[in-house]
Amino acid sequence: MNRIAVVGAAAGGLATAEALRRRGYQGVLTLVGDEAELPYDRPPLSKQILAGEWEPDRLALRGRADIDALDLDLRLGVGASGLDAAARTLLLADGTSLPYEALVVATGVRARCLPGAEGVGGVHTLRTLTDALALKTGLRMGQRLVIVGAGFLGAEVAAVARRLGADVTLLEAGPVPLAQAVGEETGRILAQVHREHGVRLHTDAKVATVLSADGEVTGVALADGRVLPADVVLVAIGSLPNTEWLADSGLALGDGLVCDQYSAAAPEVYGVGDVACWHNPLFDTAMRVEHRTNAGEQALAVAHNLLNPDARRPFAPVPYFWSDQYGAKIQAYGYLRDHDEARVLRSDLTERQFLVAYRRGDRLTGVLAMGQTPRALRAWRGLIASGATWDTALTDMAVTDPAAV
Amino acid sequence: MKITVDEPKCVAAGQCVLIAPEVFDQRDEDGMVVLLTEAPDADQHEAVREAALACPAAAIHVADS
Ligand SMILES: Cc1cc2nc3c(=O)[nH]c(=O)nc-3n(C[C@H](O)[C@H](O)[C@H](O)COP(=O)(O)OP(=O)(O)OC[C@H]3O[C@@H](n4cnc5c(N)ncnc54)[C@H](O)[C@@H]3O)c2cc1C
Ligand code: SF4
Numbered sequence: 001m002n003r004i005a006v007v008g009a010a011a012g013g014l015a016t017a018e019a020l021r022r023r024g025y026q027g028v029l030t031l032v033g034d035e036a037e038l039p040y041d042r043p044p045l046s047k048q049i050l051a052g053e054w055e056p057d058r059l060a061l062r063g064r065a066d067i068d069a070l071d072l073d074l075r076l077g078v079g080a081s082g083l084d085a086a087a088r089t090l091l092l093a094d095g096t097s098l099p100y101e102a103l104v105v106a107t108g109v110r111a112r113c114l115p116g117a118e119g120v121g122g123v124h125t126l127r128t129l130t131d132a133l134a135l136k137t138g139l140r141m142g143q144r145l146v147i148v149g150a151g152f153l154g155a156e157v158a159a160v161a162r163r164l165g166a167d168v169t170l171l172e173a174g175p176v177p178l179a180q181a182v183g184e185e186t187g188r189i190l191a192q193v194h195r196e197h198g199v200r201l202h203t204d205a206k207v208a209t210v211l212s213a214d215g216e217v218t219g220v221a222l223a224d225g226r227v228l229p230a231d232v233v234l235v236a237i238g239s240l241p242n243t244e245w246l247a248d249s250g251l252a253l254g255d256g257l258v259c260d261q262y263s264a265a266a267p268e269v270y271g272v273g274d275v276a277c278w279h280n281p282l283f284d285t286a287m288r289v290e291h292r293t294n295a296g297e298q299a300l301a302v303a304h305n306l307l308n309p310d311a312r313r314p315f316a317p318v319p320y321f322w323s324d325q326y327g328a329k330i331q332a333y334g335y336l337r338d339h340d341e342a343r344v345l346r347s348d349l350t351e352r353q354f355l356v357a358y359r360r361g362d363r364l365t366g367v368l369a370m371g372q373t374p375r376a377l378r379a380w381r382g383l384i385a386s387g388a389t390w391d392t393a394l395t396d397m398a399v400t401d402p403a404a405v
Numbered sequence: 406m407k408i409t410v411d412e413p414k415c416v417a418a419g420q421c422v423l424i425a426p427e428v429f430d431q432r433d434e435d436g437m438v439v440l441l442t443e444a445p446d447a448d449q450h451e452a453v454r455e456a457a458l459a460c461p462a463a464a465i466h467v468a469d470s
Pocket of ligand 1: 009012013033034035041043046078079080081106107108126127242245272273274275291293295321
């Protein structure tokens with residue numbers, strides 16, 4: 001193998017390039033990214049950057065010297081526009097065509113827009129550094145911020161905006177925020193935390209239209225007739241995988257790039273990070289997770305599989321994510337979706353702690369927590385990784401951490 | 406090998422502890438990374454480099470010495 005192209009130059013793409021070099025690959029290594037900046041990290045965008053605690057230069061995933069040491073054919077500020085998979089040629093937006101022997105797709109996702117709100121001043125989405133800086137300028141003391149979508153991203157921004165003194169309204173289309181992702185009872189606990197911090201949370205709030213005057217947003221009108229005045233609107237209603245450039249490639253596209261248990265989409269074509277929907281054998285299900293940690297872990301796995309075609313390993317991680325809200329950290333291990341039961345084992349909001357375990361069939365499939373020790377969480381993770389049954393897990397944890405069960 | 410961690414960047418993910426438990430630990434109160442040794446033995450170098458790659462906050466820096 002002497003020509004590997006990685007498309008998407010953020011967490012997943014850069015980690016893949018690093019892992020390939022670490023594992024001894026010495027051939028040509030092209031890294032293509034449509035953003036102009038050196039690869040940077042996204043989680044701080046809705047946290048330290050929005051809060052004004054960090055300058056943007058702290059986001060860099062690696063310093064210039066570390067990137068130079070990778071000896072990359074680095075092409076930033078130019079997107080991939082197409083792929084001729086049969087000829088193994090990558091097409092770039094500037095007209096270049098690049099032959100490759102192996103390809104890694106790490107193009108991530110972009111924010112979903114609210115139809116009709118594009119181009120209205122004061123309406124934001126949050127995915128890039130530019131987005132974060134634009135939103136930050138709009139968030140001042142006393143400004144009225146309406147956030148459409150009460151998922152983790154909307155929740156984090158609500159928390160930071162309250163701290164900055166903004167007047168915050170959070171809109172959730174369903175009866176309980178995050179119910180699908182984490183279960184109803186957990187969603188209600190998280191909703192309670194927002195209310196305690198002075199956020200107005202409206203549930204069953206379906207947006208009809210964004211109101212504007214002279215091209216600037218003035219409010220959000222709901223389907224039931226309510227009107228919520230706004231100076232700034234954040235649309236946080238999920239994301240869309242960046243796979244349009246692969247439309248004519250013949251690769252299978254569904255909810256992202258469809259990959260097998262090795263993270264392969266085709267021979268010598270692999271997916272990494274938010275864009276990849278792969279079969280996770282640990283849970284025997286296809287999943288696409290938008291978690292920062294997964295981008296790194298999948299990059300390591302893909303680098304191994306690419307360089308060791310005769311000794312490939314299935315990518316079977318226990319997914320992990322965290323979210324920072326109101327000074328507390330929410331952490332989750334496992335696969336929380338599609339659960340049959342979400343059991344709240346601990347809930348003490350004044351102490352800022354809770355712990356929820358997830359069951360699918362007779363297995364423990366996930367845990368979500370706030371304010372638990374790293375040791376306790378690692379024990380839960382171990383049980384999920386080993387495929388422990390629900391009963392065994394609860395019994396085990398009663399021994400390790402009696403307060404938890 | 407000399408390891409440095411940028412503590413304010415750490416997000417308490419614990420990847421480093423899973424990969425190199427002899428070199429990294431986490432504080433009980435908030436999960437922040439604790440470096441057990443700045444200059445680990447040679448048999449730990451491989452694991453430390455993997456941890457630096459896997460850390461989701463790019464908070465671990467490894468310099469050769
Ligand atoms: C505001 C925010 C907060 C977050 N907070 C958390 C958190 O607290 N915890 C957590 O676990 N996760 C969090 N995440 C998710 C985490 O950031 C992602 O999981 C991670 O960025 C995924 O990395 P990636 O490399 O797969 O994709 P991305 O980071 O999306 O990178 C893909 C790159 O490819 C580029 N690209 C797209 N199309 C093309 C093309 N055709 N050609 C070339 N380049 C292209 C994109 O511009 C981008 O630079 C957060 C995300 C955001 C936006
Ligand atoms: S892996 Fe990184 S973020 Fe996680 S605990 Fe270690 S240093 Fe902190």
